Amino acid sequence: MVSPGKRSIYQEKKRQEQKEKRHSSKEKIKRKKRRLKSWVFLLLTAFFLTILCFSGYQLFKWHQDNQKIKHLNEDIQEEVVTKTINEQGELINPPQEEEESDYWYYVGLPFYEVDFSTLMQKNSDTIAFIHMKNTNINYPVVQTSDNDYYLHHAFDGSYNSAGWVFMDYRNDINNLSDNTVIYGHGRLDKTVFGSLRNTLTSSWQSDRDNYTIWLSTPNENMLYQIFSIYKIPSESYYIKTTFSSSDSKQEWLNTMKGRNVAPIDTSVTTDDKILTLSTCSTTEGERIVLHAKLIKRQTR
Numbered sequence: 001m002v003s004p005g006k007r008s009i010y011q012e013k014k015r016q017e018q019k020e021k022r023h024s025s026k027e028k029i030k031r032k033k034r035r036l037k038s039w040v041f042l043l044l045t046a047f048f049l050t051i052l053c054f055s056g057y058q059l060f061k062w063h064q065d066n067q068k069i070k071h072l073n074e075d076i077q078e079e080v081v082t083k084t085i086n087e088q089g090e091l092i093n094p095p096q097e098e099e100e101s102d103y104w105y106y107v108g109l110p111f112y113e114v115d116f117s118t119l120m121q122k123n124s125d126t127i128a129f130i131h132m133k134n135t136n137i138n139y140p141v142v143q144t145s146d147n148d149y150y151l152h153h154a155f156d157g158s159y160n161s162a163g164w165v166f167m168d169y170r171n172d173i174n175n176l177s178d179n180t181v182i183y184g185h186g187r188l189d190k191t192v193f194g195s196l197r198n199t200l201t202s203s204w205q206s207d208r209d210n211y212t213i214w215l216s217t218p219n220e221n222m223l224y225q226i227f228s229i230y231k232i233p234s235e236s237y238y239i240k241t242t243f244s245s246s247d248s249k250q251e252w253l254n255t256m257k258g259r260n261v262a263p264i265d266t267s268v269t270t271d272d273k274i275l276t277l278s279t280c281s282t283t284e285g286e287r288i289v290l291h292a293k294l295i296k297r298q299t300r
Contacts, residue, residue: 065160065161065162066162066187066189066191068154068158068160068162069154069160069162069164069187069191069192070189070191072154072155072156073138073139073155073191076119076122076139076140076155077138079118080114080115080118080119080129080140081114081115082112082113082114082115082129082131083112083113084110084111084112084113085110085111085112085113085221085298086110087110087111087298088107088296089111089221089223089296089297089298090296090297090298090299091107091295091296092272092273092293092294092295092296092297093269093271093272093293093294093295094107095267101267102208102211102225102264102266103225103266103267103295105208106211106212106223106225106295107223107295107296109212109223111214111216111221111222111223111296111298112129112131112214112216112221112223113216113221113300114129114216116129116217116218119140120218122155122156123140123142123155123156123157125142125143125144125150126140126141126142127141127142127143127167127173127217127218128140128141128167128173128215128216128217129141129215129216129217130165130182130213130214130215131213131214131215131216132210132212132213132214133209133210133212134198134204134207134210135195135196135198135199136190136191136194136195137165137184137193137195137196139164139165139184139192140155140165141165141166141167141182141215142155142164142165142166142167143166143167143168143169143171143173144166144169145169146169147166147168147169147183149166150163150164150165150166151163151183151185162185162187162191162192163184163185163192164184164192165182165183165184165192165193166182166183166184167180167181167182167183168180168181168182168183168239168241170241170242171241173217174217174219176273176294177241177242177273178240178241178242178243178249178273178274179239179240179241179242179252179274179275179276180241180273180274180275180276181239181241181276181278182275182276182277182278183277183278183279184196184277184279185279185280186279186280186281186282186288188282192279193277193278193279193288194279196277196279196288196290197281197282197288199229199262199288199290200229200231200261200288205229205262205263205264206263211225211226211262211264211266212224212225212226212292213226213275213277213290213292215275217300218300219299219300220297220298220299220300221297221298221300222294222296222297222298223294223295223296223297224275224292224293224294224295225266225292225293225295226262226264226266226290226291226292227256227257227260227264227266227267227268227291227292227293228256228257228259228260228262228289228290228291229260229261229262229288229289229290229291230259230260230261230288230289231261231281231286231287231288231289232259232286232287232289233285233286233287234285234286234287235287237252237255238256238276238278238287238289238291239276239278240252246270249270250270253268253269253270253274256291259289266293268293272293272294273293273294274291274292274293274294275291275292275293275294276289276290276291276292277289277290277292
């Protein structure tokens with residue numbers, strides 16, 4: 001039989017052992033938590049470093065693509081002959097009762113002519129050349145069988161996120177649709193159609209000489225007068241190329257004119273041939289849009 005004294009010592013020893021076990025168990029849990037925190041920290045660090053490296057690479061690639069487009073177009077400007085021609089050409093839909101209309105001012109401007117021989121050798125998809133005052137828009141226009149290829153390819157055919165200036169595949173430059181649409185990315189460095197953002201500023205809009213677009217093709221020179229400038233969430237209505245009736249075209253024209261934010265009030269009718277420029281805004285999903293009407297042309 002165990003004496004009370006020995007029992008007390010035994011119980012005390014037992015309690016001490018249990019206490020040590022509990023302490024050891026707590027230490028193990030603490031060590032596990034510390035290891036877990038270390039792993040979480042390492043994983044988070046690796047994750048954010050990966051994002052940082054990827055973002056840095058994307059920024060570098062974005063800058064590299066922009067520089068490629070800029071230098072490519074600079075080379076084109078050096079090699080391609082452009083000139084202005086002071087010829088009246090054929091007036092398109094002159095207003096009958098608006099002698100004070102800006103139309104008469106703009107039709108007095110010269111044509112912008114381009115030698116396409118070099119451009120066609122560089123890229124057989126070349127169909128036109130577009131020029132706008134007080135923007136960086138001075139580009140060959142290309143066209144292919146879809147509206148995707150030149151979103152991601154430069155004029156020389158190389159893959160490039162900046163893309164190039166291109167005409168909607170549904171349009172025919174030699175037989176103008178009701179609405180001819182030309183696209184280009186709105187790059188932040190103002191390459192391609194990035195400088196269309198200029199048209200939303202009061203300084204650009206205050207100069208009446210800016211409201212024109214020159215479009216030259218291998219067969220003719222054309223001059224357009226802008227009648228609407230605006231920014232809008234992405235949609236397909238403004239890029240309709242044909243209309244089933246004059247009523248539907250008139251409804252479309254009323255809508256496009258109603259969106260205008262520039263201080264102009266240019267008349268436009270269903271007989272007019274429309275040119276639409278479209279680019280992405282810096283705001284996600286929005287588009288900057290210009291509409292212009294053909295006011296004179298000259299066969300080359």
